[in-house]
Amino acid sequence: MLARLKSSWSYLAIAALFVALILAPFHWFLGQYTTLMIFIGIYTIVTVGLCLLMGYTGQVSLGQAAFFGMGAYISAILSKTYGVNPWLAMLIAAIMTGAFAYIIGYPIFRLKGNYLAMATLGLGLIMWILFVQLRQFTGGPDGMSDIPYLSIGGFVFNSSFRRYFLVWAFCLAVLIISQNIIRSRTGRALRAIHSSEAAAESVGINVDQFKVKILVLSAVYASLAGSLLVYHMTIVNPQIFDFMASVKLVVMAVIGGLASVWGAIFGAGATRILSDEVLLRFGDWDVVVYGLILVLVMIFMPEGLFVKLKEVFQRLRLRYRQRGIER
Amino acid sequence: MSGSVILETKGLTKAFGGLVALDKVDLSIETGKITAVIGPNGAGKTTLFNLIAGVYPVSGGEIYFQGALLNKVSPPKRASLGIVRTFQHVYLFGNMTVLENVMSGRHPRSSYGFLEAALRLPKARREEEAISLDAIKYLNMVGLGTHAEHDALSLPLGQQKLLAIARAMATEPRLILLDEPGAGLNTLEKRQLSDLIRNVREIGISVILVEHDMPLVMGLAEWVIVLDSGQKIAEGTAAQVQKDPKVIAAYLGEEVE
Numbered sequence: 001m002l003a004r005l006k007s008s009w010s011y012l013a014i015a016a017l018f019v020a021l022i023l024a025p026f027h028w029f030l031g032q033y034t035t036l037m038i039f040i041g042i043y044t045i046v047t048v049g050l051c052l053l054m055g056y057t058g059q060v061s062l063g064q065a066a067f068f069g070m071g072a073y074i075s076a077i078l079s080k081t082y083g084v085n086p087w088l089a090m091l092i093a094a095i096m097t098g099a100f101a102y103i104i105g106y107p108i109f110r111l112k113g114n115y116l117a118m119a120t121l122g123l124g125l126i127m128w129i130l131f132v133q134l135r136q137f138t139g140g141p142d143g144m145s146d147i148p149y150l151s152i153g154g155f156v157f158n159s160s161f162r163r164y165f166l167v168w169a170f171c172l173a174v175l176i177i178s179q180n181i182i183r184s185r186t187g188r189a190l191r192a193i194h195s196s197e198a199a200a201e202s203v204g205i206n207v208d209q210f211k212v213k214i215l216v217l218s219a220v221y222a223s224l225a226g227s228l229l230v231y232h233m234t235i236v237n238p239q240i241f242d243f244m245a246s247v248k249l250v251v252m253a254v255i256g257g258l259a260s261v262w263g264a265i266f267g268a269g270a271t272r273i274l275s276d277e278v279l280l281r282f283g284d285w286d287v288v289v290y291g292l293i294l295v296l297v298m299i300f301m302p303e304g305l306f307v308k309l310k311e312v313f314q315r316l317r318l319r320y321r322q323r324g325i326e327r
Numbered sequence: 328m329s330g331s332v333i334l335e336t337k338g339l340t341k342a343f344g345g346l347v348a349l350d351k352v353d354l355s356i357e358t359g360k361i362t363a364v365i366g367p368n369g370a371g372k373t374t375l376f377n378l379i380a381g382v383y384p385v386s387g388g389e390i391y392f393q394g395a396l397l398n399k400v401s402p403p404k405r406a407s408l409g410i411v412r413t414f415q416h417v418y419l420f421g422n423m424t425v426l427e428n429v430m431s432g433r434h435p436r437s438s439y440g441f442l443e444a445a446l447r448l449p450k451a452r453r454e455e456e457a458i459s460l461d462a463i464k465y466l467n468m469v470g471l472g473t474h475a476e477h478d479a480l481s482l483p484l485g486q487q488k489l490l491a492i493a494r495a496m497a498t499e500p501r502l503i504l505l506d507e508p509g510a511g512l513n514t515l516e517k518r519q520l521s522d523l524i525r526n527v528r529e530i531g532i533s534v535i536l537v538e539h540d541m542p543l544v545m546g547l548a549e550w551v552i553v554l555d556s557g558q559k560i561a562e563g564t565a566a567q568v569q570k571d572p573k574v575i576a577a578y579l580g581e582e583v584e
Contacts (some may be wrong), residue, residue, distance in 0.1 A: 013555050087561045177445045184444030184451060185458065199418035202380065203498055204406030204435030215443060259422070 009317075014262070021172075034160045035214040036276055038232055041167040043268040045174050045225040047252040048261055052178060054250075055258025056187065057214050057250075058194030060117040063124030064249045069241030070097045070132055071226025076136055076147050077237045083089065086150045090227040094220050101219035105212035109150070126244045133237040139268040143237025163232050167194045170228060171265075174221055178261045190214060248275070248291030251290050254297050259303025266306045328408040333502050333533045334379065335531065338388035341374050348374040350557040356502075359420075361524065361534045363548035365541075367438040367577055371417070372537040376504050379535075380412045383403050393501070408436040409501035413491045415510065419479040425490055426475040429462040432497025436461075462497060469493040485516030492523060496532075503527060505536040505557055509543045521547055545569070554575065 024030040024037055046068055053059050074093035079323060084092070108119050131138050138144065148165065150157045157163045181187050189210050192200040197207050208278040230236045256267025280285040301308040334356040337377040341349040349371045356362050364372050378385055380404040390397040392410060400408065420428050437458055445452040466472050474482060482490060488508055495503055505524070517540070524547055528534055538544045544551065545565040553561040553568055554572050554576040561568055568574055 180447050181441065181444050184455065185434065185437055185439060186441055187442045188423070188427060189434060191422050191427075192431050195420040195422050196418040198382070199414065199420065200431075201402040201413050202406060202414070202418075203383075203432045203494060205405045205431075206401075206403045217441070 014030045017262075017265075018167050018172075021168055025161050034164050036165050036272060038056060038167050039162075039276070040272050041171040041266070042225045042228050042232070043252060043272060044171050044265045045228070045248070046222045046249055047256060047268045048174055049180050049221035049262040050215055050249055050253040050258065051258055051261055052181070052190070053218045054253055055260070056182060056194060057190040057211060059119045059211055059215070060113075061215075062117050062217070062222055062246050062250065063120035063122070063127070063220070064222055065241040065243075066124045066127035067097050067101065067222035068226045068229075068245070068249075069127055069238075070100065070219075071223030072230045072236050072241070073131060073138055073226075074223075075227040076144050076230045080082065080144060080147045081137070086148055090150075090224065090231075093227050094223045097223035098216045098220045102212060105215045106208065109208055109215075111210045120244070121243070124241075124243060128238055128242050131241060137239070138236075138250045141238060143234040144233060147230050147234045147236065149234065157231070160232075162286035167228050170224060174224075175264070177260055182261060186210070244290075247290060247294075251294055254294060255305045256309035259308055260304065263304055263306030267304070269303070331358050333393060333526045334354065334535075335391040336388060337391075339375075339378065339381075339385060339390060340387035341371075341378055342386045347557050350377070350494060350555070352557075352559050354534060354552065354559070358533050358550045359528065359531055361528050361536070361547050362550045362552065363544045363565075364535060364537050364552045365544060365553060366554035369556070370577075371557040372554055373506065374557075375504055375554070376412060376537060380409065405433075406498050406500075408415065409499070410504070411495040411498045411500040411502075412504035413488075413495050413506055413508065415507045417484075417491050418485055419488050419491060419494070421480045423479055423480075424475065425477050425479050426455075426462055428479050428490055429465050429493050429497050430458050431479060431493040432465070433461055435440065435457045435498050455458060456562065465497045466490075468496065468521070468526070480545070482570075485512050485519070488512065488516075488520065489523065492527070496527065500532060502533045502535065505534065505538075507537055507539060509538055509540040517543055 025034045030037065046064060048065055053061055071093045074096055075086065076090045077090035078092060079086045079162065108116065111119050132141055152194055157166055186274065189200065189205045192205055192208050200207055252267040252271045253264070255270050256263035275286065279289055282289060299307055332355050336352055336354045339349055341350045361374065364375060368371055377383060379390060381400060385398055394407060396404065420431060424429070437454045439451045439454045463472065463475065466475060469492055471486060471490055471493065479490060508520055512520060521543065524534060548565055551565050551568045552559060553574050560573045560577060561571045
């Protein structure tokens with residue numbers, strides 16, 4: 001009974017979210033924030049991948065910006081320099097990034113815990129250096145500009161209003177796919193690995209293989225998000241994918257609640273709003289704020305801010321209902 | 328002849344650096360029996376389990392399962408061949424419900440993958456339904472059917488150990504290895520455990536258990552193997568082994584003249 005009530009409430013919450021998302025870009029609602037909402041959608045896609053990797057499978061990545069940047073640069077270079085159709089470029093970028101994640105996956109997962117964190121951190125740094133140094137392809141520190149828009153037939157995604165729907169269509173597809181994976185045999189295998197690798201192997205779960213597969217999936221998500229980013233901004237530069245970018249992605253995943261896919265929207269949203277609207281005034285001190293958030297959340301609500309808020313909401317509702325029964 | 332032997336080791340040896348944990352051990356485990364491996368601390372019992380489960384590679388000798396060489400087979404592959412183990416420290420999946428723990432045990436007996444799961448294709452839905460029905464069956468077998476939706480770690484230790492066995496049974500093993508299943512249980516829980524282990528044997532599954540609790544071992548085991556300092560010093564029925572002077576010496580120390 002309680003379980004059914006709970007699920008009907010979460011359906012209602014998801015339905016409300018859908019309506020709000022569809023209405024948001026109209027000028028009489030949240031139109032002035034369309035650009036911000038596009039960024040939230042893009043970063044949600046990357047965050048969902050991190051949730052699967054860190055929250056469900058328990059494998060840390062401090063270098064997720066590497067895959068994000070690969071998606072962005074491969075799309076930009078193919079469509080701008082070589083005139084490849086942007087959709088095809090996006091697909092090629094996703095395949096190349098996924099293949100790259102697959103190749104580095106097996107060696108990198110020989111490491112565990114802090115060592116894995118260091119290795120992924122190194123990966124992020126190396127990729128960032130490549131973006132800066134491979135001048136003839138990437139345009140060096142200045143990056144690239146005038147990257148073409150995506151289009152379907154004659155319909156060009158040349159306004160924020162149009163791109164908003166494109167980005168959120170991708171975002172919701174990624175969320176639904178991820179939710180399906182979590183509620184499956186594969187999802188159980190990932191959580192089993194997080195809980196005990198020895199026990200997971202004892203029931204026939206191929207631990208290394210699942211870790212690599214989920215890394216590849218998270219890399220493909222990040223690559224898609226990177227492609228959407230360049231086709232939205234039509235520019236790209238290395239600063240977007242530096243070490244701080246990887247840290248911010250982790251902050252998003254942690255705020256969203258590592259073990260909640262829908263929380264990713266909340267995590268990406270809260271962090272983007274914080275960085276775009278509030279932290280600009282702090283200058284370089286924003287690093288301190290991110291660090292503080294990360295530490296406080298991990299100490300006081302390790303299940304994530306989103307999950308915590310959900311719990312509080314449920315408790316309030318229960319109390320309200322009980323009061324109704326007493327009367 | 329090979330039909331009656333489920334697991335065989337020949338000259339099985341494991342050394343950790345200079346320490347020889349198992350030294351040229353020859354074993355022959357009969358199909359459909361409850362076999363106990365006993366011995367003082369440090370005798371090599373858990374090492375033997377870990378070698379059979381494939382946790383680490385052997386240093387020498389061979390392991391045969393149903394006549395096939397097992398040495399190079401990976402641990403998850405062993406589960407699909409029909410070898411499953413439980414752990415001394417239980418190792419339930421703490422981030423799952425009781426039912427989900429058992430559903431995880433169905434992993435080697437189901438096949439739908441990433442893509443089918445991502446798109447919720449008919450094959451995924453069909454298998455998922457079968458997985459949860461099967462899991463409930465195994466949960467009822469250990470008497471935890473009413474706890475399906477509880478968090479796995481909210482159960483008392485005795486029930487956690489039963490759950491671990493249900494999870495292992497869900498893989499449909501031919502051979503189940505139980506690592507100190509009785510440790511930390513009270514008398515009533517031990518009786519439930521003994522009944523369950525006998526039920527498992529009744530279904531035709533071979534059981535090997537490592538156990539310190541002698542009354543439990545003597546009540547259950549049809550064959551007892553005694554290890555000491557990495558070597559097999561005796562084997563036989565419970566009654567035979569109990570009288571063996573070498574076994575008594577291993578447990579109580581040598582008699583001084």
